Amino acid sequence: MNERRALGFGLSAVLLWSTVATAFKLTLAEFSPIQMLTIASIVSALVLLVICGVQGKLSSLSTTFLSNPGYYFLLGLINPLAYYVILFKAYDLLPASQAQAINYSWAITLTLMAAFFLGQKIRKQDWVACVLSYFGVVVIATKGDILGLNFESPLGVALALVSTLLWAGYWILNTKNKADPVVGVLLGFLVAIPFAIGLSIWEGATWSQITPSGWLAVTYVGLFEMGVTFVLWLSALKLTQNTARISNLIFASPFISLILLATIIGESIHPTTLMGLVLIIAGLVIQQLKFKPKPISADTD
Helix, strand or coil, rough: CCCHHHHHHHHHHHHHHHHHHHHHHHHCCCHHHHHHHHHHHHHHHHHHHHHHHHHHCCHEEEEEHHHHHHHHHHHHHHHHHHHHHHHHHHHHHCCCHHHHHHHCCCHHHHHHHHHHHHCCCCCHHHHHHHHHHHHHHHHHHHHCEEEECCCCCCHHHHHHHHHHHHHHHHHHHHHHCCCCHHHHHHHHHHHHHHHHHHHHHHHCCCCCCCCHHHHHHHHHHHHHHCCCCHHHHHHHHCCCCCHHHHHHHHHHHHHHHHHHHHHHCCCCHHHHHHHHHHHHHHHHHHHHHCCCCCCCCCCCC
16 A cells, blocks of 8 residues: 555656656746745745644754754755746746756766765766766757757756856755755755745835736746655655656656657747657666676686
């Protein structure tokens, strides 16, 4: 029964994450990246507060933060504040299909950063995965003009890659976090919201022109990119006895996302985007493969 529930939670999370690239583009049609971050963060914080209340975790919010305020302050500045402002700007500058494909290389970035900051060993297959995935990024960013290195939006590509550094850095910092993960994520939003509001005021953001569909889109992003989906994914991993099977579901997400982008907002998917995405996913799959060491045969001579 738990495995069935885990699969249901995992599939739900993957399907919801598959919709966010489309939701990002719909929202950015009316909001600036900073406005989008501000409202989506408030929605996410409210949802996570409700979830923490239902789970009886609200009492641990203040004690968790006060146990290491500098640490949680830094986490909140990285994610959601810096990460999502940069990611949303990348989506603003690039076709969503390109931005989301490049963003999927964050797991490779995590491997390299973990080796540098945590002293973890990089295996041969990790190097193969890195080459494949970053070659895929170049294919996507140049639309196949690899030798010419002609980028449609160099800034957009750079921001998408920086977002992978921030996301990987956030999870490296989280390796030292012993707090409940939902509480930790909620604290990040509570730290980030005042800064996001301040940035939107500094930007001179205007809200009067935003339509009801725009408010609906940004609320959806807050609910299903930053809030509920994270809890669904954690629940799936907690219930399952087969973490690899649940984790592998995520590989379906970018391909479903491309279908939704093409059908819902009519975005033209360049063939090289699909080729590059296949290379990135191939790299991620290779990275996850586990090879048994060859048995050492005894010398009978």
